[in-house]
Amino acid sequence: xxxxxxxxxxxxxxxxxxxxxxxxxxxxxxxxxxxxxxxxxxxxxxxxxxxxxxxxxxxxxxxxxxxxxxxxxxxxxxxxxxxxxxxxxxxxxxxxxxxxxxxxxxxxxxxxxxxxxxxxxxxxxxxxxxxxxxxxxxxxxxxxxxxxxxxxxxxxxxxxxxxxxxxxxxxxxxxxxxxxxxxxxxxxxxxxxxxxxxxxxxxxxxxxxxxxxxxxxxxxxxxxxxxxxxxxxxxxxxxxxxxxxxxxxxxxxxxxxxxxxxxxxxxxxxxxxxxxxxxxxxxxxxxxxxxxxxxxxxxxxxxxxxxxxxxxxxxxxxxxxxxxxxxxxxxxxxxxxxxxxxxxxxxxxxxxxxxxxxxxxxxxxxxxxxxxxxxxxxxxxxxxxxxxxxxxxxxxxxxxxxxxxxxxxxxxxxxxxxxxxxxxxxxxxxxxxxxxxxxxxxxxxxxxxxxxxxxxxxxxxxxxxxxxxxxxxxxxxxxxxxxxxxxxxxxxxxxxxxxxxxxxxxxxxxxxxxxxxxxxxxxxxxxxxxxxxxxxxxxxxxxxxxxxxxxxx
Ligand code: ATP
Ligand code: MG
Numbered sequence: 200x201x202x203x204x205x206x207x208x209x210x211x212x213x214x215x216x217x218x219x220x221x222x223x224x225x226x227x228x229x230x231x232x233x234x235x236x237x238x239x240x241x242x243x244x245x246x247x248x249x250x251x252x253x254x255x256x257x258x259x260x261x262x263x264x265x266x267x268x269x270x271x272x273x274x275x276x277x278x279x280x281x282x283x284x285x286x287x288x289x290x291x292x293x294x295x296x297x298x299x300x301x302x303x304x305x306x307x308x309x310x311x312x313x314x315x316x317x318x319x320x321x322x323x324x325x326x327x328x329x330x331x332x333x334x335x336x337x338x339x340x341x342x343x344x345x346x347x348x349x350x351x352x353x354x355x356x357x358x359x360x361x362x363x364x365x366x367x368x369x370x371x372x373x374x375x376x377x378x379x380x381x382x383x384x385x386x387x388x389x390x391x392x393x394x395x396x397x398x399x400x401x402x403x404x405x406x407x408x409x410x411x412x413x414x415x416x417x418x419x420x421x422x423x424x425x426x427x428x429x430x431x432x433x434x435x436x437x438x439x440x441x442x443x444x445x446x447x448x449x450x451x452x453x454x455x456x457x458x459x460x461x462x463x464x465x466x467x468x469x470x471x472x473x474x475x476x477x478x479x480x481x482x483x484x485x486x487x488x489x490x491x492x493x494x495x496x497x498x499x500x501x502x503x504x505x506x507x508x509x510x511x512x513x514x515x516x517x518x519x520x521x522x523x524x525x526x527x528x529x530x531x532x533x534x535x536x537x538x539x540x541x542x543x544x545x546x547x548x549x550x551x552x553x554x555x556x557x558x559x560x561x562x563x564x565x566x567x568x569x570x571x572x573x574x575x576x577x578x579x580x581x582x583x584x585x586x587x588x589x590x591x592x593x594x595x596x597x598x599x600x601x602x603x604x605x606x607x608x609x610x611x612x613x614x615x616x617x618x619x620x621x622x623x624x625x626x627x628x629x630x631x632x633x634x635x636x637x638x639x640x641x642x643x644x645x646x647x648x649x650x651x652x653x654x655x656x657x658x659x660x661x662x663x664x665x666x667x668x669x670x671x672x673x674x675x676x677x678x679x680x681x682x683x684x685x686x687x688x689x690x691x692x693x694x695x696x697x698x699x700x701x702x703x704x705x706x707x708x709x710x711x712x713x714x715x716x717x718x719x720x721x722x723x724x725x726x727x728x729x730x731x732x733x734x735x736x737x738x739x740x741x742x743x744x745x746x747x748x749x750x751x752x
Contacts, residue, residue, distance in 0.1 A: 202506055205255055208514040210248070210455055214256060214425060226258035226424045227292070230284070231414065233265045234277035234398070236469030237484040237491040240505075240526070243287060244460040244519075247509035249427060250289035259292035261421055266299045267413050269397040277398065279484070283492040288502045296421065298413050299399040305408045305416055306360065308446050309371060309390060313352045317445055318389065319345055320355040321372050328370075331377075332385050339377035339385040359392055362405045366392050373412070375441060383438045387411060415439040419448035426452040429459045430516060458519045460512060462526065464673040465490040466681050466688055480692055481674075485729075487741045488674045488696050498671070499716050499726025499743030504533035523673065527744045534716060534724045534743065539567035539574050542612060542656040543704035543719040543740075545668050547586040549632045549660065552617065554639075555583045560661070563642070565613040577707040579613050584660040586703050587611075588721075591655040592633060594622065601653030603633065608646075609653040612720065616641040616651050656720045663703035667739045668725065670698040701737065709738070721746065 205211070217223045228249040232238060238246075253260035262284060266272050281295065312318035321344045323331060333339035347355075356371055358364065371390035379385055389412040394405045415438075418426045426439075433456045443451045461467055467490060475481045475489070484491050487498035495505065508529040512521050560582045567574035592603040603609050608618045615637045623632035638646055645651075673693055677683075680691040708717060708727075715727045717740075725740040732738065 202503065203510065205251065206510055206513055209516075210425070210427060210457065210514055211252070211255075213453075213455065214252065217424070218256065223424045226252065226256050227261065227422055228252050228258065228425055228427060229261040229263050229296075229418065229421060229423050230291075231263045231265045231298075231417075232280050233268065233271075234273065234280060235268065235271040236276055236473050237279050237489075237493050238283050239467050239469070239472060239492065240462055240465075240490045240495070240508075241460045241467040242283075243492055243505050244509050244512065245427070245429075246284055246287055246289060247506055248457070248514060250284070250287075250291075251506075251509075252425075253292070254289075258424075260289070261293070261296055261423070262291035263296040263417060263421070264298065265410065265414065265417075266297050266397070266399060267407055267410055269393070269395040269407065272398055274398050279493060283496075286496060286502055287492065287505060296417075297399055298408075298417050299397060301413070301417055301420055302400060302404060302408070304420065305413060308416060308448075309356065309408070309412075310353065311446060312373065312389075313349060313356060313371075315445065316349055317374050318356075318371055319347050319352050319374055320359065321345070321370050321386075321388075322368070323370075325367070328388075332382065333377070335382070339382075341377050342372075342386070345374065345377075345386070356390075359390070359406050360404075362394075364392055366394055366405075368392060371406075373438075373442070375438075381434055381437055383411070383435050384441070387438060411435055411438050412442060415442050415452075415454075416446070416448060418452040419443055419450050422450045423452040424450075426454045428454060428456055430456045431459075432456055456516065457514050458516055461518075461520045461679075462490060463520065463522050463678040464675050464680075465523070466675070468681070471681060471688060474689070478689075480689070487669065488671050490674075496714075497726075497729050498741050499534075499714075499724060500530050501533045501537070501716075504530035507533065520679075531724065531744050531746070534718065536568075536571070538716040538718055538724065540569075540718040540720050541567070541577075541705045541708055542579070542658055543666065543668070543702055543708075543722060543725075544586040544588055544656065544658050544663075545670075545700050545702035545719075545722060546589040547703055548589040548592060548630065550585050550587050550617075550657070551632060551634050552581075552583050552585065552637050553620065553634050554636045555581075557583050559583070560659070563613055577705070579705065580659045580662045581611075581614055582659045582661045585611070585657045586660055586663060587633075587655055587657045589630075592619070592630065594630065602655055603635075603653075608638075608649075608651045609655050610641070610651055612654050612656050614642065614657075615639070616646050656722075658703045658705055660703075662706050664706045664709050665737050666702055666704045666708075667731075667737045668700050668702050669728075669739065669741045670700065671742060672696045672698075704738075704740075711738070716743065718746070 230249045370388045372386045485493035562578040562580040617635040621634040677691040680688040723745040724743040728739040
């Protein structure tokens with residue numbers, strides 16, 4: 200990776216101080232996804248932060264699945280997540296880790312808490328528990344079971360594990376402080392009974408530890424030095440520290456919070472993204488309109504572009520609501536110097552070159568990139584019939600028009616200047632063909648005695664490859680679709696977020712492997728679809744991002 204220098208932020212300052220003071224000789228971070236969905240752009244921010252810090256400070260970053268909710272977690276999600284982390288350009292330290300690897304240790308620690316009088320088995324129903332918990336303004340009340348003896352608690356907890364009680368009938372709770380102003384400390388549940396098949400441990404367990412209890416101990420067992428999470432966990436930090444303070448764990452990591460990324464015109468919540476998939480609003484988690492890493496990949500976004508985005512948006516504790524344009528800008532900049540440029544026509548209008556001999560093909564070599572001769576070149580063939588873009592012709596053009604109009608001239612990119620002599624219309628008056636003549640003296644030369652400013656792209660009809668182009672617009676019509684109290688985010692879906700057109704491209708793209716990226720000149724950056732790539736079928740290209748059209752008007 201040869202990414203630009205990192206931008207300084209408060210977490211880097213903390214790490215630098217900890218290394219300078221000798222508190223840590225090296226850092227270890229972790230990325231802890233729950234395998235209950237595909238990762239999205241917000242997770243990419245966290246991945247770039249955690250793995251990026253390990254790279255920058257020559258430390259290590261673990262990949263640990265937080266797999267404590269067996270009903271929602273699948274192997275498919277877990278393997279997609281690993282693929283995403285690698286695709287973004289990162290490697291985790293050692294084997295993939297799973298919170299479930301620590302289930303036996305977590306159980307033993309729970310018995311230790313019980314032994315110290317710091318945890319008890321409760322029989323309250325979830326409703327009762329909510330009622331006893333109190334509110335932000337009212338302290339909680341002790342459960343009638345809070346005073347159980349250590350022997351009773353140990354016996355009941357062992358029987359919970361042994362499967363003697365029905366799901367949800369009992370919990371193990373940490374005994375902290377029912378009057379704490381921080382509700383997270385009002386005797387949080389640390390184990391629940393749930394008969395669910397787990398992707399790793401199968402049916403071994405019928406009790407599962409809660410996230411807050413699991414996470415801090417997992418961090419400690421892995422000797423994580425800096426445990427980075429999003430701001431909603433700030434109020435959980437006292438619980439994180441409390442658990443570790445009561446137990447003799449190998450280390451006590453420092454939890455540090457930063458703000459979540461939110462992107463305009465999309466949603467960054469696995470639950471909502473899941474809804475889009477299961478209710479069929481998109482074709483899957485990897486639909487190119489999705490803000491998932493799989494979706495962005497399929498659309499043609501690059502790992503370096505996403506990493507640059509993470510670098511630019513920075514890390515802080517203040518709101519991190521970012522416009523989609525920032526992300527698109529990073530992708531565009533990365534593609535600008537990296538991908539070959541070819542021509543394609545998406546809304547074809549036939550042009551007959553009336554003074555070009557029938558049955559003859561000539562061709563000219565054209566470089567794949569104006570600033571990168573090392574990308575090589577291909578031949579661009581021309582013949583009597585070509586396709587141009589419908590909107591490169593206007594019968595009644597506005598002032599300053601430089602493209603084709605009746606009697607007007609324009610240059611065919613890499614080829615001749617042509618003049619439009621005649622327009623052919625169908626019975627409804629629609630333009631269906633142009634008859635143009637070539638100025639044979641203009642190949643690689645300016646025409647004599649006049650200036651032709653407009654340059655248009657085109658393909659030779661006899662040589663072009665049929666393609667399907669998928670053009671994307673924002674997935675939502677509202678900048679913050681999930682911010683409306685009384686309206687569901689689905690109400691703001693953009694019905695026109697996908698347009699599919701059949702067009703033509705230069706034949707040289709026919710050999711493109713899935714995920715090959717191109718600039719289609721003047722139209723944008725496109726990526727050969729990862730999956731829809733069957734021999735004999737129209738090749739499908741997804742528009743990654745549009746261009747700032749700079750070389751013609
Ligand atoms: P979601 O709300 O989408 O379900 P999550 O936080 O529940 O996300 P996890 O799998 O628990 O998903 O997240 C793994 C890591 O990614 C966590 O450390 C979490 O803080 C971080 N993360 C999740 N969403 C964002 C975001 N929008 N911005 C930055 N980091 C995020
Ligand atoms: Mg989570």
